[in-house]
Amino acid sequence: MCRQQYRGAEWMLCAITLCLFDRSAAQISYSVSEEVDKGTVVGNLAKDLNIHTQQLEERGFRIVSGYSKKYFEANLRTGALFVHERLDREELCPNLPRCSLNIEGLLSYPMNIYRIEVNVLDINDNAPSFLEQIHVFNISESSSTGERYPLPIAQDADTGSNSVKTYKLSLNEHFSIDVSSGGDSMSAELVLQKALDREKQPIIKLTLTAVDGGKPAKSGTMQILVNVVDVNDNTPSFGKSLYKISVTENVPIGTTILKLNATDLDEGSNSDIRYYLMKRGNVDSPEKFSVIPESGEMIVMAHLDYEDINAYELRVRATDQGASPRSGYSKVLVEVVDVNDNAPEISITSIMTPVKESAEIGTVVALVTVTDKDGGKNGLTSCKVKDSVPFKLTSNYKNYYSLIVDGVLDREIVSLYNVTISAVDEGSPPLSSTAVITVGISDINDNAPRFSEANVNIYVKENSKVGVIITSTTAEDADANDNAKLTYSLIDTYPKSIPITSVVNINSETGDIVSLQSFNHEELKTFQFKVQATDSGVPPLSSNVTVNVFILDENDNSPAILAPYSEHGSVNSESIPYSAEAGYFVAKIRAVDADSGYNALLSYHLSEPKGNNLFRIGTSTGEIRTKRRMSDNDLKTHPLVVLVSDNGEPSLSATVSIEVVVVESTADIQTQFRHVPIKEESFSDLNLYLLIAIASVSLIFLLSLISLIAVKCHRSDGSFSRYGAPMITTHPDGSWSYSKATQQYDVCFSSDTLKSDVVVFPAPFPSVDAELVSINGGDTFTRTQTLPNKDKVGYTLQLMLE
Numbered sequence: 029m030c031r032q033q034y035r036g037a038e039w040m041l042c043a044i045t046l047c048l049f050d051r052s053a054a055q056i057s058y059s060v061s062e063e064v065d066k067g068t069v070v071g072n073l074a075k076d077l078n079i080h081t082q083q084l085e086e087r088g089f090r091i092v093s094g095y096s097k098k099y100f101e102a103n104l105r106t107g108a109l110f111v112h113e114r115l116d117r118e119e120l121c122p123n124l125p126r127c128s129l130n131i132e133g134l135l136s137y138p139m140n141i142y143r144i145e146v147n148v149l150d151i152n153d154n155a156p157s158f159l160e161q162i163h164v165f166n167i168s169e170s171s172s173t174g175e176r177y178p179l180p181i182a183q184d185a186d187t188g189s190n191s192v193k194t195y196k197l198s199l200n201e202h203f204s205i206d207v208s209s210g211g212d213s214m215s216a217e218l219v220l221q222k223a224l225d226r227e228k229q230p231i232i233k234l235t236l237t238a239v240d241g242g243k244p245a246k247s248g249t250m251q252i253l254v255n256v257v258d259v260n261d262n263t264p265s266f267g268k269s270l271y272k273i274s275v276t277e278n279v280p281i282g283t284t285i286l287k288l289n290a291t292d293l294d295e296g297s298n299s300d301i302r303y304y305l306m307k308r309g310n311v312d313s314p315e316k317f318s319v320i321p322e323s324g325e326m327i328v329m330a331h332l333d334y335e336d337i338n339a340y341e342l343r344v345r346a347t348d349q350g351a352s353p354r355s356g357y358s359k360v361l362v363e364v365v366d367v368n369d370n371a372p373e374i375s376i377t378s379i380m381t382p383v384k385e386s387a388e389i390g391t392v393v394a395l396v397t398v399t400d401k402d403g404g405k406n407g408l409t410s411c412k413v414k415d416s417v418p419f420k421l422t423s424n425y426k427n428y429y430s431l432i433v434d435g436v437l438d439r440e441i442v443s444l445y446n447v448t449i450s451a452v453d454e455g456s457p458p459l460s461s462t463a464v465i466t467v468g469i470s471d472i473n474d475n476a477p478r479f480s481e482a483n484v485n486i487y488v489k490e491n492s493k494v495g496v497i498i499t500s501t502t503a504e505d506a507d508a509n510d511n512a513k514l515t516y517s518l519i520d521t522y523p524k525s526i527p528i529t530s531v532v533n534i535n536s537e538t539g540d541i542v543s544l545q546s547f548n549h550e551e552l553k554t555f556q557f558k559v560q561a562t563d564s565g566v567p568p569l570s571s572n573v574t575v576n577v578f579i580l581d582e583n584d585n586s587p588a589i590l591a592p593y594s595e596h597g598s599v600n601s602e603s604i605p606y607s608a609e610a611g612y613f614v615a616k617i618r619a620v621d622a623d624s625g626y627n628a629l630l631s632y633h634l635s636e637p638k639g640n641n642l643f644r645i646g647t648s649t650g651e652i653r654t655k656r657r658m659s660d661n662d663l664k665t666h667p668l669v670v671l672v673s674d675n676g677e678p679s680l681s682a683t684v685s686i687e688v689v690v691v692e693s694t695a696d697i698q699t700q701f702r703h704v705p706i707k708e709e710s711f712s713d714l715n716l717y718l719l720i721a722i723a724s725v726s727l728i729f730l731l732s733l734i735s736l737i738a739v740k741c742h743r744s745d746g747s748f749s750r751y752g753a754p755m756i757t758t759h760p761d762g763s764w765s766y767s768k769a770t771q772q773y774d775v776c777f778s779s780d781t782l783k784s785d786v787v788v789f790p791a792p793f794p795s796v797d798a799e800l801v802s803i804n805g806g807d808t809f810t811r812t813q814t815l816p817n818k819d820k821v822g823y824t825l826q827l828m829l830e
Contacts, residue, residue: 055143057375057463058109062117062148067110070100070146073133074107076464077142078446081107083135091144093131100131100146109144117148118185124336125187126399128373147375152190152242156182158250159307163236165218165254168352169226176206177218178343178357180307182238182248193241198234203254205236213341218252226256257352262294264301264346264356271360277334277367285317288324290346290356298350306343306357317362319344326360334366335401368406368455373399374463382468385439393419394431394465398451406455414448419467421449431465439469473511473565477503479573489580490549498532501539501573503561511565514539519572522556532577534559541575549581550622583676585622587630589684593617601687602652610656614643614688617650619672627676635683636669643668643688652686664690 058071073089074081083089084104091102091109101112121127126147133142163180184191195216197205202224206217216236224232232254239247266288273286292299303324305317317340318329326344340362347355378395400407411429413421418435431447445467452460479501486499505512516539521528533542539559555577562570593600593615602615621628632650634643642662644655652668666688673681 055145055461055463057145057147057373059147059149059375060111060115061151062115063151063153064111064115066112066114070109070111072107073102073109073142073144075466076446077133079107079135081105087135087137089133089135091131092134093129095129099129100144102133109146115148117150117187118154120148122185126401145373150187150190152186152240152244152246154185154190155246156184156192156238156240156248158182158236158238158248160250162251162253165252166257166352166354167220167224167254168260168354169224169256171220171224173220173223175220177220178306179205179216179218179236179252180250181213181215181343182250184238184240186240186242189241191240192238193245194239196237196239198237200232200234202232203234215343224254224256230256232256260294260298260348260350260352260354262292262298262348263354264290264292264348266290266344266346266356266358269358271358272363273360274363274365275328275332276365277332279328279332281328281330283328284325285328285362286326286360288319288326288344288346288358288360290324290358292346292348292354294348294350296350298348298354300349301346302349304345304347306345316340317342332364334364334403335370338364338366338403340364366403366406368402368453368459370401370406371459371461372409372451372453373401374411374449374451374461375399376463376465379465381466382470383433383437384472385437385469386472387433387437389433389435391433392430393433393467395424396421396429396431396449396463396465398427398429400453402453402455406453408454409451410454411449411451414450414462417445417447419445419447437469439471443469445469470508473507473563473567473569475506475511476569477505477514477561477563477571479503479561479571481573483574483576485576485578487578487580488543488547490547490582491584492543492546494544494546495542497540498543498577499541499575501534501541501559501561501575503539503571503573505561505563507563507565511563513564514561515564517560517562519558519560521558526552526555528557531555532557547579549579549624550585552579554578581624581627583623583627583674583678583680585627586680587619587621587672587674587682589672589682590618590620593684593686599687600685601689603689603691604654606658606690606692608654608658610654612654614652614654615686616652617645617670617672617684617686619650619682621674623674623676627674629675631673631675633671633673634668635671636667642666645670652688658690662690666690 056071056073056076060068060070073079074084079089081104084102084107089102089104091098091100093099097113099111099113099115100109102109117127120129127150129146129148131144131146133144134140135142158180160180165177167175167177179195182192182195192214194214195205195207197203197218202220202222204219204221206219208215208217218234234252234254236250236252237247238249239245267290271286271288275283275285279285288303290301290303292301301324302321303319304321305319305326316328316330316332317326319326324346340360342360342362344358344360345355346357347353375397376394377397380393383391383393396411398409398411400409409427411421411427413419413431418433418437419431420434421429421431424430431449447465447467448462449465450460450462452458484499484501488498492498501516503514503516505514515536516534517536518528518532518534521531529544531544533544534540535542539561541559556574557577558572558574560570560572562568604612604614617632619630619632621630630650631647632645633647634645634652642655642658643652643666645652650670650672652670668686668688670684670686671681672683673679
């Protein structure tokens, strides 16, 4: 039947639905803590109700409740029931030891109703508090030691272990505190330890502290003022220290349930007694009951509900009307008699799932608790497992059961069980309920982590910042939970001389590899290490991936001028005859650059004097030659500044100064090894043919030389056979291309000279070092540098064509 909470359209929808359709699923139960974040998943309705997620959207599944707020909503794509509004157990179920919200899930076409119960679990989010900030005791100075004075009880909106557990009293010489428990409540009494003397201390200030049982515990305080008064030495006394009465939960409002009676041996106003109901920590108590001060009649002020509170422990006070009033105290225990109006409730307090398929018979899967808010026979229940499944219930104690394995489990046959538990009470007529426990069957850890590839090549620029992530390695594990939780570690490195812990570090959780130093391409071009991924299974499984790191060159080295010339700042001089023809060789500037590739490709320029029309320099060779013959108007001394620039971004450069002196005859020239002037303005046909012949012979020589090198390397270590034979291609513009396997080298000659340098720049190749080779003089093969690794990356060649 629809609850009273339904209002408006929702109430009508519920009524029409129940009238037209008599189809409903068994009630399912979930638990969620109060104050959880919005969006927190409570349970999977699609799985628990055995409904495909596609049907949820097609049949318009929605959550209906009779509450003022829509506390829960369903995700139609996943079937998850999640928190939609803030849950406050104290607001939803004030003063109730157990808080549950009942909602319905509706499916259309055809219409189905699923009853869902969500238990809101208490957290310790409320501190104990007193209804009064200051409580005053008027105690006669004639009071005997040992006399007791009930203290106000603190209230705590939390329940169970989070409610008030004890009281503490500030240190003093007159009073102590005696804490006692009765049922689910705690009470405290102020005990007089030392006789009072009003003349010495008329007012005593104490602090009462209430402490709850939460972790961490919370507390609240109240000030107690003790007024020490004189004379009136007889305290009203109740006939009983405890009154017990039973009231049915449907008792009418205004019914008198008890008449209090206290006596006072004093006379006059000192024996005129008034009765009062003391405020309790349970704020609901004063609202449920009231006492008429003059007569002492206790009446019911509000409807009672056994399912909300089945017993009330009240404190009553009888106070005389003397000049110094004295009070007597008593307890009233009101027991609410139940009627059978609640079905049993099944809760799963602990679920151990999934269960390994190797689990033995008798293995505990879940702990089941059955409760019934009713009392007596109405609250007695029995519980069993429905259908034929390899599980059964065994009784632990009263309504506590264990769901255990009762047969052989085979994941390959059944990987998931929906175990239905049925509970029925002994009321008349009996009421029943069911709950479904989903038990998954799991495998053992039989899958090792797997990387997507066996080798990872990464490229890092030199001079990069320390602490940056240079790459991230990620492995996948087909297992689940801890068996799929991976940790990453570094295990070894190549070359062995490099301690990997000083170069890189790895995040054990994410696999991010972080550099620990700034790399220098000129010192370290490549290194290798392995990353191991290990799962958390028992026993753990692992796999490795090889990481090759290549340091990319940055343009961080300026060109250096080679001898016999020195850099800018000193004077270098050369002499040429006055009769020198156009193209006369003056000098050659040589420079080197510690960088690699295009960063080491140098070009030569005359930067001073500006607009010089007598000399020119080969941009790629560094050769300084005359552009024309001398004239009488030309100076005898020509200071030149040569700028050598590399091809990096940004470009770095160096300068050298040369002073060219014009002499009258060649006998005065001190510089040796002058080349014969070449007249470039005009070439005869014979010169052209001669040039072609020289180039052809040089090309044939170069091809023969490279072939010889390839054969020798192939015979020695087989490295060339690994990467393929080299290939040299001659382009129409006079440049050469040298290719080897996946590497290709472009060799360019300048058009302003027949003497050129050939520079070959190696490309990175996995797991190898580099070797530098040069060819001097056209027919001499010299290995100028060999790194320890046997494998070769490439060569830097210098070809001198005369």
